[in-house]
Amino acid sequence: MSLTAEQQAEIARSRSETRETRRVVAEGLEARLYEAVPVLDHGFVRVIDYMGDDAAIVQAARVSYGQGTKAARDDAGLIRxxxxxxxxxxxxxxxxxLHVKLxxxxxxxxxxxxxANVNEYSARYSILDREFYIPAPENLAAQSTVNNQGRGAVLEGAEAAEVLRILKEDSTRAYDHYEAMLxxxxxxxxxxxxxxxxxxxxxxxxxYWKIDLHNLMHFLRLRADAHAQYxxxxxxxxxxxxxxxxxxxxYAAFEDYRLGAVQFSGPGMACLRRMLAGETVTQETSGMSKGEWREFEAALKG
Structure with missing residues (x-):
């Protein structure tokens, strides 16, 4: 992660300040506020601001469902x-x-x-830094043979070295020409x-990227998945x-019901019931395509 001494000093200054407030605060996130979390070779994620906590979710739900819910479930149970x-x-x-460098x-x-609401650094107004993402060798992979938008085996030896050389040289040359044209x-x-x-x-x-928790969890369900691009x-x-x-x-409920869960189609549920009844089910007898059957098997294996 590349942060200048000036940027690090600004973060330290922001993190050292405290203010009185009547707002609800999430103590766990307060401790992480403004901190730059390193990602990839030069990237980071920082929390700039937030609103609400677990209690805000419960408060909104009880307005929707009436006060009777409070006696029936504790807060965590209601969230689940x-x-x-x-x-x-x-x-x-x-x-x-969030402030994200990517x-x-x-x-x-x-x-x-x-x-989400997004405001991106303007390369019309400012000059971009000479910083490029160059993958670590273990993240250089060939095209998958079964997935047109995925990776296969890791490249090794001379081929991997050549790919890294090309990436570095092309990035340097492009930025040199960019500077020369300014x-x-x-x-x-x-x-x-x-x-x-x-x-x-x-x-x-x-x-800067601002989003509500519901839509953020949708983003995380897709992008924190093992099949998402690294x-x-x-x-x-x-x-x-x-x-x-x-x-x-x-987040605990999200892990249990979204990140750690799978969804089965109608034909998939029908196959599951047949399997639980002791029947041997194959792709040919499942009513599913080869792709659907492959995904069904992968979900069963976990």
């Missing part, structure tokens, strides 16, 4: 009930704002989640909004730790 039955609006009462190609995948010395220079088009997708960008998954995993500190009861 809400999660189990997909009652989403109480979780929308909590929000979090490669552009990860940002383009991330921005597909259109339920206004400097006696040349008029190309506008920044045009010069940036020559930069590769592994250059780092930054943004480069976005590590960001999701870092955010999971922050959410655990923020709303521990909600």
């Amino acid at each position: 009930y809400l999660m189990r039955h997909w009652h989403s609006t109480p979780f929308e009462m909590c929000e979090i704002k 490669p552009v190609f990860v940002a383009r995948q991330w921005i597909r989640h259109r339920t 206004a400097q010395d006696d040349q008029q220079g190309l506008a920044r909004e045009l010069a940036r088009m020559n930069l590769p997708a592994n250059i780092y960008t930054q943004w 480069e976005i998954r590590v960001y999701a995993e870092a955010i999971c730790e922050l959410v655990k500190a923020w709303v521990p009861a909600a």
